[in-house]
Amino acid sequence: MTKGKPRILLINNMETVSHLFVNSLKLFFGNRIEIDAHFGLCAIEKERFEEADLILLSDIKLLTDQPEPPEHIPVLVARRTIDLNNLDRLMDLRPGTRCLFVSNTIDMVEGAIELLRHLGFSHLIFIPYVPGACTPLPEKEQVDFAVCHGLPELVPAHFDQIIELGHRPLDLTTIFDIARLLDLSPEKANLYTAEFISDFVRMGRKLTDSVNNERHLNEKLESILNAVHEGIIATDAFGNITLMNEEAEKILKLPAIENIGRRVQDVLPEFQVNAVLESNGEAANQLTPFRNLFLLVTQIPMMLDGQVLGLVITFQDVTKVQQMEQEIRKKSTQLGLMTKYSFDHIIGSSPSTQANKQVAIKLAESDFTILITGENGTGKEVFAQAIHHHSIRRDGPFVPVNFAGLTESLVESELFGYEEGSFTGARKGGKMGLFELAHNGTIFLDEIGDAPLSIQAALLRVLQERQVMRVGGHRVIPVNVRVIAATNRNLFAMIQNGTFREDLYYRLNVLPLQIPPLRDRGQDIMVLINYFLQKKNKVLTFAPEVADLLLQYSWPGNIRELENFIHYAVVIAGGNRVELCHLPEQILRASTSPLHSTEQEDIEDAIDFLSRHGSVHEYESILQILASCTKRQERIGRQSLNAMLPVPMTDAQIRQKLHYLSRTGCVEVGIKKQGTRLTAFGFMVVEKLKARG
Numbered sequence: 036m037t038k039g040k041p042r043i044l045l046i047n048n049m050e051t052v053s054h055l056f057v058n059s060l061k062l063f064f065g066n067r068i069e070i071d072a073h074f075g076l077c078a079i080e081k082e083r084f085e086e087a088d089l090i091l092l093s094d095i096k097l098l099t100d101q102p103e104p105p106e107h108i109p110v111l112v113a114r115r116t117i118d119l120n121n122l123d124r125l126m127d128l129r130p131g132t133r134c135l136f137v138s139n140t141i142d143m144v145e146g147a148i149e150l151l152r153h154l155g156f157s158h159l160i161f162i163p164y165v166p167g168a169c170t171p172l173p174e175k176e177q178v179d180f181a182v183c184h185g186l187p188e189l190v191p192a193h194f195d196q197i198i199e200l201g202h203r204p205l206d207l208t209t210i211f212d213i214a215r216l217l218d219l220s221p222e223k224a225n226l227y228t229a230e231f232i233s234d235f236v237r238m239g240r241k242l243t244d245s246v247n248n249e250r251h252l253n254e255k256l257e258s259i260l261n262a263v264h265e266g267i268i269a270t271d272a273f274g275n276i277t278l279m280n281e282e283a284e285k286i287l288k289l290p291a292i293e294n295i296g297r298r299v300q301d302v303l304p305e306f307q308v309n310a311v312l313e314s315n316g317e318a319a320n321q322l323t324p325f326r327n328l329f330l331l332v333t334q335i336p337m338m339l340d341g342q343v344l345g346l347v348i349t350f351q352d353v354t355k356v357q358q359m360e361q362e363i364r365k366k367s368t369q370l371g372l373m374t375k376y377s378f379d380h381i382i383g384s385s386p387s388t389q390a391n392k393q394v395a396i397k398l399a400e401s402d403f404t405i406l407i408t409g410e411n412g413t414g415k416e417v418f419a420q421a422i423h424h425h426s427i428r429r430d431g432p433f434v435p436v437n438f439a440g441l442t443e444s445l446v447e448s449e450l451f452g453y454e455e456g457s458f459t460g461a462r463k464g465g466k467m468g469l470f471e472l473a474h475n476g477t478i479f480l481d482e483i484g485d486a487p488l489s490i491q492a493a494l495l496r497v498l499q500e501r502q503v504m505r506v507g508g509h510r511v512i513p514v515n516v517r518v519i520a521a522t523n524r525n526l527f528a529m530i531q532n533g534t535f536r537e538d539l540y541y542r543l544n545v546l547p548l549q550i551p552p553l554r555d556r557g558q559d560i561m562v563l564i565n566y567f568l569q570k571k572n573k574v575l576t577f578a579p580e581v582a583d584l585l586l587q588y589s590w591p592g593n594i595r596e597l598e599n600f601i602h603y604a605v606v607i608a609g610g611n612r613v614e615l616c617h618l619p620e621q622i623l624r625a626s627t628s629p630l631h632s633t634e635q636e637d638i639e640d641a642i643d644f645l646s647r648h649g650s651v652h653e654y655e656s657i658l659q660i661l662a663s664c665t666k667r668q669e670r671i672g673r674q675s676l677n678a679m680l681p682v683p684m685t686d687a688q689i690r691q692k693l694h695y696l697s698r699t700g701c702v703e704v705g706i707k708k709q710g711t712r713l714t715a716f717g718f719m720v721v722e723k724l725k726a727r728g
């Protein structure tokens with residue numbers, strides 16, 4: 036039988052694959068062959084087998100249910116390759132991406148995976164899956180993408196990320212086998228291979244395009260990075276420097292070319308990148324000393340899908356800003372943030388004052404926080420100032436803060452400052468807080484017991500971290516301050532009732548200093564009186580009963596009250612001897628209350644005696660008039676006295692009453708026309724009668 040063109044019986048299970056094969060065969064053999072394409076599962080007529088010169092199958096199993104082909108006709112199972120045009124999506128995947136490879140037979144899946152590995156995709160993890168076969172179906176979370184060659188319908192519905200690589204065309208070796216079996220010259224082979232090569236060229240061009248794009252992008256990025264007035268360094272996940280902008284080179288005086296590729300930890304140990312790399316957290320605005328500079332450094336990890344890819348470090352040279360701040364702080368110091376008192380100004384010869392001075396001198400030599408306790412006016416601030424003055428911080432500012440005088444709304448912005456626009460009425464340019472103002476000096480937190488709880492929490496943070504953040508600000512400002520706190524309240528009791536934080540108490544009470552009240556250090560009273568007089572360049576003497584009273588008095592306002600009394604006495608006594616009549620009411624009055632029992636008895640006896648010699652009310656009226664005259668330093672005659680009495684008496688009656696009053700020691704009756712005045716004892720009797728009502 037003379038034969039025409041060789042005929043290929045092409046058996047496939049799908050129409051699309053069949054078309055793909057027909058096109059490939061046509062491209063190679065043109066019209067030198069005839070193709071009888073069969074697809075699907077229906078039986079093939081015997082004659083079609085007999086007319087064929089070659090049977091080409093996509094899978095040997097396709098012959099299973101078909102009639103046996105004649106023995107002399109060769110059967111060829113097509114080897115298949117991959118459409119290179121569809122590979123770029125796979126090329127974008129990161130190493131370790133998990134791909135569920137789905138197809139309809141195990142052979143297909145395994146063949147495709149093997150080919151992909153040969154093509155260089157061994158960095159991806161392929162998990163074979165054939166629906167209905169024994170390949171286990173992994174959980175959705177264990178798979179990043181589903182991959183298939185056509186047949187996307189085989190991918191289980193819950194995998195929504197599908198990469199479709201397209202049907203696999205015939206491999207070139209199969210084309211050559213067909214040519215050999217049909218005795219056809221492979222004259223158009225170059226066309227077919229050209230098709231393959233053009234795919235490679237296309238892929239190559241795509242790659243170059245993306246490399247070029249990346250280069251353009253890098254160039255753009257580089258010019259942006261160099262235009263920024265901030266040093267920028269990037270590292271990879273291991274902390275090796277991958278990028279350094281011009282500003283970074285300028286600030287650090289390190290050439291990028293010599294340092295890219297080196298470990299940032301070795302080049303810039305001051306930045307402590309390991310801590311950030313290990314914690315994956317961000318470290319913002321850390322003031323970092325570098326050589327003779329101060330850098331404000333921020334480190335941010337670069338993350339992708341929860342993995343650290345590297346670190347971006349940005350920094351600014353803030354040495355100048357620091358210096359400017361120091362200057363401003365210095366100026367503020369000159370504006371009155373200096374101490375008035377040193378230890379030489381702490382007066383007192385009592386053992387407790389002497390001992391406290393010795394202790395305080397020692398405390399001044401350390402740099403720890405001090406808590407001074409004592410009643411109002413005992414000299415807590417004087418001690419705080421003297422400590423600052425004696426410490427290494429003496430050239431820095433001493434900044435007093437009185438919590439009793441600050442409202443809760445003001446206290447935060449006063450202590451920590453604020454940024455411009457952080458609240459209505461905030462000053463332009465913001466304002467430095469008292470902690471910043473006290474930098475390199477001492478902050479004196481007076482009446483700390485009056486600090487609101489919210490501020491106590493903020494104070495605790497400052498004491499722990501030694502840095503502040505202004506209200507409305509994002510930058511932490513390091514402050515180097517010594518804290519001296521003072522209180523007249525019982526902080527321990529406040530802790531018990533929940534109005535003072537226990538943790539703050541222990542932070543403050545590192546070095547305690549207790550100042551006793553003036554009434555417990557009698558030896559200091561006269562020494563202090565002389566000191567205050569000396570300061571005023573005045574001389575006063577004190578009547579013995581006055582001196583006694585001053586020593587007996589409880590001085591609730593302590594040294595401040597004593598100082599005020601001296602001002603008063605100088606004015607009232609006019610530079611002479613201070614008599615009882617010069618004493619202010621509260622000293623006189625208070626002295627009558629806690630009297631010694633013998634004095635009490637004397638007063639009772641005197642009143643008893645007077646009641647037996649007339650009406651106590653009449654005596655009281657006379658004593659009150661005498662008291663007010665004596666206070667005005669006037670003596671009063673009988674006639675004037677009588678005129679002032681609510682119920683007038685005869686001269687004889689008055690004379691008699693004054694006689695009895697004189698016998699009890701309440702009055703001093705003048706000889707001749709000197710008039711009468713009240714004695715200290717008389718004042719006590721008046722007070723007693725007043726108290727009785």
Ligand SMILES: Nc1ncnc2c1ncn2[C@@H]1O[C@H](COP(=O)(O)OP(=O)(O)OP(=O)(O)O)[C@@H](O)[C@H]1O
Nearest residue numbers: 380381382410411412413414415416417523594595
């Ligand atoms: N030992 C001292 N020697 C000389 N003057 C003193 C002494 N102690 C206190 N003063 C004077 O007493 C006054 C009150 O002192 P200071 O203000 O230090 O008391 P304070 O305990 O801080 O009072 P407050 O609790 O009311 O704030 C000051 O004017 C100071 O000059």
